[in-house]
Amino acid sequence: MIRESLIFEISDKGKRAFALPKLDVPGKKDILRGLPVRDEIPGFPQVSEIEIVRHFTRLSQQNYCVDIGFYPLGSCTMKYNPKINEKVAALREFALSHPFAPEDMVQGNLEIIKLVEDYLCEISGLDAFTLQPSAGAQGELTGMMLIRASLEARGKARKYVLIPDSAHGTNPSSAHLCGYTVQEIKSNENGTVDLEDLAKRMNEDVAALMVTNPNTLGVFEYDIRKIAEIVHAKGGFLYMDGANMNALTGICRPGDMGVDVIHINLHKTFATPHGGGGPGSGPVGVIKALEPYLPIPRVEKRGGKWALNTNLPESIGRVRSFFGNFLVVVKALAYILALGPDGIKEIAEIAVLNANYIRKSLDKDYHLKYTTPTLHECVFSDKYQKEYGVSNLDIAKRLIDLGVHPPTMSFPLIVHGALMVEPTETESKRDLDMFIDAMKQIAREAKENPEVLKSAPHHSYVRRLDETAAARNPVLKWEKER
Amino acid sequence: MSYISLSDQDKKEMLARIGIKSIGELYGCLPEEIKLKRRLNLPEALSEPELLRHFETLAAKNTYADHLAFLGAGVYRHFIPSVVDALSARGEFLTPYTPYQPEVSQGTLQIIFEYQTLVCQLTGMDISNASLYDGAMAAAEAVLMANRLNNKPKILVARSLHPQYRETIRTYIKNLGVRIEEIEVGDCGGIKTDDLMNKLDKDTSAVLLQSPNFFGVVEDLKTFSDLAHGHQALFIVAVAEAASLGVLEAPGAFGADIVCGEAQSFGLAPSFGGPHLGFMGCKKEHLRQLPGRIAGQTKDVDGRRGFVLTLSTREQHIRREKATSNICTNQAWCALRATMFLETLGHDGLREMAVQNIQKSDYAAERLSGIKGIKRHFSGRFFNEFVLEFRKDGQKINDALRTKGIVGGLSLKTFYPELGNCVLFCVTEVYTKDEIDRLAGALEEVLR
Numbered sequence A: 001m002i003r004e005s006l007i008f009e010i011s012d013k014g015k016r017a018f019a020l021p022k023l024d025v026p027g028k029k030d031i032l033r034g035l036p037v038r039d040e041i042p043g044f045p046q047v048s049e050i051e052i053v054r055h056f057t058r059l060s061q062q063n064y065c066v067d068i069g070f071y072p073l074g075s076c077t078m079k080y081n082p083k084i085n086e087k088v089a090a091l092r093e094f095a096l097s098h099p100f101a102p103e104d105m106v107q108g109n110l111e112i113i114k115l116v117e118d119y120l121c122e123i124s125g126l127d128a129f130t131l132q133p134s135a136g137a138q139g140e141l142t143g144m145m146l147i148r149a150s151l152e153a154r155g156k157a158r159k160y161v162l163i164p165d166s167a168h169g170t171n172p173s174s175a176h177l178c179g180y181t182v183q184e185i186k187s188n189e190n191g192t193v194d195l196e197d198l199a200k201r202m203n204e205d206v207a208a209l210m211v212t213n214p215n216t217l218g219v220f221e222y223d224i225r226k227i228a229e230i231v232h233a234k235g236g237f238l239y240m241d242g243a244n245m246n247a248l249t250g251i252c253r254p255g256d257m258g259v260d261v262i263h264i265n266l267h268k269t270f271a272t273p274h275g276g277g278g279p280g281s282g283p284v285g286v287i288k289a290l291e292p293y294l295p296i297p298r299v300e301k302r303g304g305k306w307a308l309n310t311n312l313p314e315s316i317g318r319v320r321s322f323f324g325n326f327l328v329v330v331k332a333l334a335y336i337l338a339l340g341p342d343g344i345k346e347i348a349e350i351a352v353l354n355a356n357y358i359r360k361s362l363d364k365d366y367h368l369k370y371t372t373p374t375l376h377e378c379v380f381s382d383k384y385q386k387e388y389g390v391s392n393l394d395i396a397k398r399l400i401d402l403g404v405h406p407p408t409m410s411f412p413l414i415v416h417g418a419l420m421v422e423p424t425e426t427e428s429k430r431d432l433d434m435f436i437d438a439m440k441q442i443a444r445e446a447k448e449n450p451e452v453l454k455s456a457p458h459h460s461y462v463r464r465l466d467e468t469a470a471a472r473n474p475v476l477k478w479e480k481e482r
Numbered sequence B: 001m002s003y004i005s006l007s008d009q010d011k012k013e014m015l016a017r018i019g020i021k022s023i024g025e026l027y028g029c030l031p032e033e034i035k036l037k038r039r040l041n042l043p044e045a046l047s048e049p050e051l052l053r054h055f056e057t058l059a060a061k062n063t064y065a066d067h068l069a070f071l072g073a074g075v076y077r078h079f080i081p082s083v084v085d086a087l088s089a090r091g092e093f094l095t096p097y098t099p100y101q102p103e104v105s106q107g108t109l110q111i112i113f114e115y116q117t118l119v120c121q122l123t124g125m126d127i128s129n130a131s132l133y134d135g136a137m138a139a140a141e142a143v144l145m146a147n148r149l150n151n152k153p154k155i156l157v158a159r160s161l162h163p164q165y166r167e168t169i170r171t172y173i174k175n176l177g178v179r180i181e182e183i184e185v186g187d188c189g190g191i192k193t194d195d196l197m198n199k200l201d202k203d204t205s206a207v208l209l210q211s212p213n214f215f216g217v218v219e220d221l222k223t224f225s226d227l228a229h230g231h232q233a234l235f236i237v238a239v240a241e242a243a244s245l246g247v248l249e250a251p252g253a254f255g256a257d258i259v260c261g262e263a264q265s266f267g268l269a270p271s272f273g274g275p276h277l278g279f280m281g282c283k284k285e286h287l288r289q290l291p292g293r294i295a296g297q298t299k300d301v302d303g304r305r306g307f308v309l310t311l312s313t314r315e316q317h318i319r320r321e322k323a324t325s326n327i328c329t330n331q332a333w334c335a336l337r338a339t340m341f342l343e344t345l346g347h348d349g350l351r352e353m354a355v356q357n358i359q360k361s362d363y364a365a366e367r368l369s370g371i372k373g374i375k376r377h378f379s380g381r382f383f384n385e386f387v388l389e390f391r392k393d394g395q396k397i398n399d400a401l402r403t404k405g406i407v408g409g410l411s412l413k414t415f416y417p418e419l420g421n422c423v424l425f426c427v428t429e430v431y432t433k434d435e436i437d438r439l440a441g442a443l444e445e446v447l448r
Helices: A049-060 A083-089 A105-125 A136-154 A170-176 A196-200 A224-233 A290-295 A326-362 A390-401 A429-449 A450-454 A469-470 B010-018 B024-027 B046-058 B082-088 B106-123 B135-150 B163-173 B193-199 B219-230 B241-244 B284-289 B315-323 B332-369 B394-402 B432-448
Strands: A129-130 A159-163 A180-185 A206-212 A237-242 A262-265 A284-286 A298-302 A305-309 A379-380 A416-422 B155-156 B179-183 B204-210 B234-239 B260-263 B277-283 B295-299 B307-309 B385-389 B422-426
Touching: A049 B082, A049 B106, A049 B332, A083 A326, A083 B046, A105 A262, A105 A284, A105 A298, A105 A305, A105 A326, A105 B046, A129 A290, A129 B163, A129 B284, A136 A170, A136 A206, A136 A262, A136 A290, A159 A170, A159 A416, A159 A469, A170 A180, A170 A206, A170 B315, A180 A196, A180 B315, A196 A224, A224 A237, A237 B204, A262 B332, A305 B277, A326 A379, A326 A429, A326 B024, A326 B046, A379 B284, A390 A416, A390 A429, A429 A450, A429 B046, A469 B135, B010 B024, B046 B295, B082 B332, B106 B241, B106 B277, B106 B295, B106 B307, B135 B155, B135 B163, B135 B204, B135 B234, B135 B260, B135 B277, B135 B284, B155 B163, B163 B179, B179 B193, B193 B219, B193 B241, B204 B219, B219 B234, B234 B241, B241 B332, B277 B284, B332 B422, B332 B432, B394 B432
Parallel strands: A159 A180, A159 A206, A206 A237, A237 A262, B155 B179, B155 B204, B204 B234, B234 B260
Antiparallel strands: A129 A284, A262 A284, A298 A305, A379 A416, B260 B277, B295 B307, B385 B422
C-alpha cells in the first residue's frame, strides 16, 4: 500500500493553491519597515490545489469512522451524526456572527442558547444549565468549581473529593485542578459504589462525590438515592458525570435521584460529531442553590429581548472566552428537535437493547467480570483468551481486519484486560450481528490459531506501530533532512 | 425523525435472544421510584424539511451577518478557501473520535503531526500539542504549566492581554495558590518596561503578554523576554491573531519559552465565539509539562512510517490526578481545518494575506484618524487592529454608526473604563477600499 507523503515532502518553491485579490488600497512600499518581520518561514508548504485535495482525500481514506461502519468505542457513544445538523450549523447567520456583535443583532443565537439550556434542564431534571464548557473535562472542572464556590460561601471549601475506582481519568484530574485531594472509593462485587466504604469516608472534610451513572461498566447505581443521602447528610454535593446519559434519556432524570451537579456531553448523547477528538461541548446542570455560581455570561430576557448578563457577583467567573462551542450547541438543538420527546426516550431504550443483545450473544465466548445487569454498554475481558496467550490488544487489532472499530481497551481499570463495548442506538441488527460474528471468530482463532491474532492487523494501511519507540525517542514534527 | 435502524422484527428477535418480553425489563435494574412516569416536556419531533425551516427562522433573527462591521478583538474574518469546507466536511474526518487505534486512524494522526509542524514553524517553538479549547484556555494552561515548571507563585500578565483571557486565567488559578499581577500599558499601546521591571522579582514564575496585543499593537518581545529571563522567569507569548505569524517574526526567535493562543483565523468562521482553536507550543526541555494530546512518528512492524498518540504518561487517562491537564476531547477537527487552511494558503499566500492586513488596516487608520474629532489613541505599530479615540463615549459613536447601517468596532469602555472614549477597529484582507471609505464617510457625517 502506498503511504501518503507529508505535505512538506511534496512541497516545491513557488507553487500555489490560493491567490488573494490585488491590494485595492494605496499600499506603502516600506510598510514593513520598523516591524519585527521575517522574510521566510523555513519549510512551510508550497503546493498546488489538486495536490491539497488529493493529500487530504487520501488521508481521509486511512481513517475509520462512524460513516463507514460499526464503532463500539465504549463510553464514547459513537452514534450516527445526522447530516442536517451540519447544514443548519453552517447557515451563514450563525457561522458569521461575531461574539461581540450587538445583542439585538444576534437574538437568534441567544434564543438558541436559552432553548438548549431549558431542554437540558427538562431532560436531566436539574434547575439551570450553562453551555459554556468546551468538552466533558471542562464541564467537570466547572462543576467542581461551582461546588467549591458554594462551600466557600458557606464558610469552608473542604479538602477531599471522593471518586470510585471505576471512574474516567478526567474525574480525579478535574477535582485536582479545582484544588481538591482525591480519595478513591472501592467498587463492591457488583461493580457499584460500596455504601459502607462511602459512609465511612464521607465526612465534613469531603466536598463531593463524583459518580458516573450508569458507571463505566454500564451498571446503574441502584442505591443512587441512598448515596445522595449519605453525601448530603454531611453537607457534601453529589456530582454526576453524565458521559453515559445515553442510557437514561427520557427514562429517568439525575435531578430526581438527588444529583446536585451534572455535565452532559453533547458530542456523545446529542449526536454532534466527534471530529477526530473534538470540538465537543460539556454543558453543566445544577440545582437551584448552585445557580448563582454559574460562569458568566448568562442569557436572560430583558424587556422582551434576549440579553447577556455578566454582572453576577457570586459567579465563579469566566471558564473560557465567549459562550462555549456555540455551533456544536446548534447541532445538538437540531437533534433534540428532530427526535422530540418520544425519540429522545427511544435513544436510551434502543441503546440499551443493542448493548444487551451483544452481551447476551457473546457472554459464553468472553468473560464478564461483573454479572450485574448492564444498560447501554458492557465490559468483557480477555480472561478466557489469556489461556492461549491472547490479550485484549490482540483481539482489538484483529477486529480491525474484520472491518469494525475496536471497543475501548483496558478501561475501566477495575477490569483487567477490558474490552468495553457501547453499540449505541443507531446501529442495525445486521451490523450488530457482524460484530458478534467477528468476536466469535476471534474467540475461535484464539484457540486454534492465536498467531493470526498476535500479528494482527494484517489488512490496514500500517500494521502494529511501535508506541514504545515513539515515546522513547519522540519525533513530534517534520524537519528538513540536513 | 428517527435515526434508529431496527425493524419491529429485529426487535422481536433481539428480545427473544436476550430472553425477555419487552425493553422495559432491561430497566428492571433501576429503582421504580426514580423512573420518569411522564413524557418529557419537549416540542414534538420535526421532519427534516420542518427542521430546516425552523432553523432558517431562528437564523433570520440574527441580522449581524448582513452588516458591514469592524469587530475583531480576538475573533477575525478572513477568507476561507473552498477546499477547506469541501474537504473538512468528509465523514472520515468528522465522524471518528480520538485516534486511539492508530492502524485505522493514520489520516487523523498524520494531520495532527502536520499541524504540530506548522505550529512550530509559525511560532518558532520546538514542539506543539494537538490543540486546546480556545485562546483563553490555552493562556490559562500556559500559566499553570509555568507554575509546574518552576514552582513560583506569581505570574505577571499584561493588561493588554485579551480581557477574557485574563478573566479565564483568574478562574483557573483561583484554587491553586498561583496569583497574577497586571503590567500596565504605556502610551505606545505596549506594556510599560519600567512597570515590568518593578514587578519582576524572585517569586515571578512567568511573564505573559500578547502580541499583537488586544489593542492590535506589536510588542517589543526581545526586551521583555530578556527582562523576564534576567529574573529567571519564563517568558510566555500569547497570540490571539494567529494570521500575524504569517509575516511577523516568530516569538521563539525572541526567546519565548511557551507560545499559546487562538488560531480561529486559520479557516474557522467567527461562529459566535466557538468552536475555535487553542494552540500551544514550547521549548523541548519543557515537553513533559506540556498539556494535551501529542502525535509522534514511529514505525510499524514492517518498518513503514506511521503516527501514534504519544507521551500519554502526561495525561489524565494514565496519570489521573497527577496529569498535566484534565483535557481529553480537544478541538481536533478545528486543528484539521487550520492545517488545510495553512497548507492551501502556503508560504507565499499566508505572507501575502498577513501583509494585506497590515496595508489595509494602515490605510484605514490613516483615513479615519484624519477625520476631525478622531485620533489614534496609541502610537505603536499594529497588525490589523487599532484604537481610535473620540471626543465622546465610544458606545455613542457605535450607536450613531448603526443608524448608517454600520457596526463599528469594539467600544473599550466595558473592559477598560480608562478608555471610555476609545473604540477598537479591525480591518483584515477581506475588507475592500470601498467599505473602509464607507466607514470613513459615515464617521464624518456622525461627527459633523
